[in-house]
Amino acid sequence: MTLKRLISGLCLALTLSGCIQDEALNVEAAIDGCTGSDVQLAIINKLGTEKSIAVYISKSADLSRQELKFTLSEGSTLQPNETLPGDTETTYDFSTQNPRYFTVTSEDGSNAPVYAINVIPAELPTSFHFESLMDNRTDYHILYEYDPGVDGESSKVLQWASGNPGFKLTGMAGSPIEYPTVQIAEGKSGKAIKLETKDTGSFGDRVGMPIAAGNLFVGSFDINNAVGDPLGSTLFGYPFTQRPLRLTGYYKYKSGGTSLDVQGNSTDEADKGDIYAVLYETDNNTFTLDGDLFPLDGPINPNIALLARIPDLKETDEWTPFDLPFEPQNGLTVTDADLAAGKYKLAVAFSSSIKGAYFIGAVGSTLWIDEVNIVCE
16 A cells, blocks of 8 residues: 555544534433422423523422433533532432522533522322323423412322333334323313323334323333333322312223233233223322232232222213222221321223233223323312
């Protein structure tokens, strides 16, 4: 090789290397999401120069130890503008400063916007209308409820959880409306939710999860456990200080036929949906029931104090009302003192397949839900 060719080759390599390096550095610096063990809803404002996040948490949560997990634009980093003595690697102290200010720095260092993050204690709502979708998510629908407090009352907020993040792993959905849990326009009043049991394809066959039931519940979904511990990935409930009496609302249902087990064998039972709510005891704010609260064999979870559950969900193509009383369970007594002390959590859940948590059901089973209320004392 001549010296001239060698020099030309080195110059070309350096040029290409410089281009690749430039392309790899992202100029974006933004917070796209915020979650945490106490977070019920995070409303993000990324427009203009005054960027902010309103983080709604349970009013019984500890402001001095708030776990906040941020989803950032690719390659960017986040740091609090001031580190407080109560901060740790995973939590931040909002007890003495609220809001606090955080700087997001882009991968290339050229962009560093400041976000004002305000942590707001709130209550779980008791009326659910399924009208609102988070606008920072395009892969699948994430529903939320928001009722701002007036005259000194706490805001009532909830970000609904579902198994949609787990279904994304299957690669079976080409658009948001092809996921098991979606919002629809034709509800009993305004919009509603549609929950449909879906085939998980070759991915599901490999991991022993042949179906994914459409579900929606009060709680959170841990995507990190979706395959290794699917029951543990479903975390039910948020703190609740009222005494629930009845669960009411409207539904439609169509069964997909005979349920199949995880091996694809017939169970000789027609699939049916499920509607329920539980109030359960908790020693502290971090304790949460997982997806095994109604085992296939054996009694229900011993922490459940009150249960409202539809006894036999029938097929119907018309909006049909349900009115389910909360009934005592496990010999437990719900006291006013324990309610006031925040020793209970409430979970509300809907599923297109009653045994969907164990991957037993029928593809095509579909449950529609709208205008749900928790009637309290």
